[in-house]
Amino acid sequence: MAETSDMTINLLMLGRTQTGKSAAGNTLLGSYDFKSHLSPSSVTTCCSLGRSSRILGIIRRNGCEVALRVQILDTPSYPHSSLSKEQVQDEVRRAVAQQFREGLHLALLVLRADLPLCPDDNDQTTQFIQELLGPTWKDFTVVVLTHGDKAEEAGFSDDTYLHSASSTVLSLLSSVQLKYIFLDNQKSIIKEERATILRKLLDFIRKNDYQRLLLKHTKG
Numbered sequence: 001m002a003e004t005s006d007m008t009i010n011l012l013m014l015g016r017t018q019t020g021k022s023a024a025g026n027t028l029l030g031s032y033d034f035k036s037h038l039s040p041s042s043v044t045t046c047c048s049l050g051r052s053s054r055i056l057g058i059i060r061r062n063g064c065e066v067a068l069r070v071q072i073l074d075t076p077s078y079p080h081s082s083l084s085k086e087q088v089q090d091e092v093r094r095a096v097a098q099q100f101r102e103g104l105h106l107a108l109l110v111l112r113a114d115l116p117l118c119p120d121d122n123d124q125t126t127q128f129i130q131e132l133l134g135p136t137w138k139d140f141t142v143v144v145l146t147h148g149d150k151a152e153e154a155g156f157s158d159d160t161y162l163h164s165a166s167s168t169v170l171s172l173l174s175s176v177q178l179k180y181i182f183l184d185n186q187k188s189i190i191k192e193e194r195a196t197i198l199r200k201l202l203d204f205i206r207k208n209d210y211q212r213l214l215l216k217h218t219k220g
């Protein structure tokens with residue numbers, strides 16, 4: 001049961017196929033709620049909601065411990081190997097309206113840190129997000145760079161990675177006011193690492209004055 005003093009954050013996973021959206025959702029929840037595996041076709045075909053248990057040790061309010069609850073909506077990718085753009089948009093809008101009635105705090109745009117981001121791919125993805133979230137999409141979007149382990153194997157640390165990243169990535173990061181995090185979904189995350197990542201996300205939410213974004217309703 002959620003206690004009234006608990007704080008719940010609503011996060012929406014978005015991104016291209018096989019970038020690690022479902023794996024990132026699992027990492028953040030500390031669970032295996034979402035189906036995630038390597039595949040020559042898109043794995044996730046409909047939205048599903050994952051909920052964390054009450055997480056302590058992250059937030060204090062007026063000197064008192066407040067439990068954090070994380071709700072994550074995993075989504076089919078765009079582009080998708082078998083769904084059209086309209087089908088993905090309708091499915092995401094339907095699920096957000098159903099699961100996040102009070103709106104979402106952040107959309108997590110998942111990119112692979114170990115692959116170049118090409119301008120056309122980026123334009124297609126950001127246009128999709130803009131159409132979905134509306135004109136304030138940049139305020140509510142955080143870039144999540146997965147496959148940090150592979151980038152590290154190739155000799156890039158989180159800092160040096162940005163020196164070598166393409167101008168497309170750099171301008172995307174700058175347009176979302178440098179809201180980004182690195183994730184290695186390959187290893188099982190320890191409690192302290194997850195707490196650090198959740199604190200960063202809470203910081204982005206705080207900078208947005210805890211605003212929640214409501215998506216425009218569509219057919220359904």
Ligand SMILES: Nc1nc2c(ncn2[C@@H]2O[C@H](COP(=O)(O)OP(=O)(O)OP(=O)(O)O)[C@@H](O)[C@H]2O)c(=O)[nH]1
Pocket residue numbers: 016017018019020021022023024035036037038039041042043044045076077146147148149150183184185186
């Ligand atoms: N090495 C490494 N592999 C990862 C990482 N994140 C995801 N993967 C792998 O990438 C593959 C795809 O992961 P998914 O979580 O299914 O990706 P997705 O974006 O949800 O894919 P679709 O649902 O098909 O669009 C899986 O084999 C994951 O184990 C990461 O940070 N490092």
Ligand SMILES: [Mg+2]
Pocket residue numbers: 021022023035036043044075
């Ligand atoms: Mg998936």
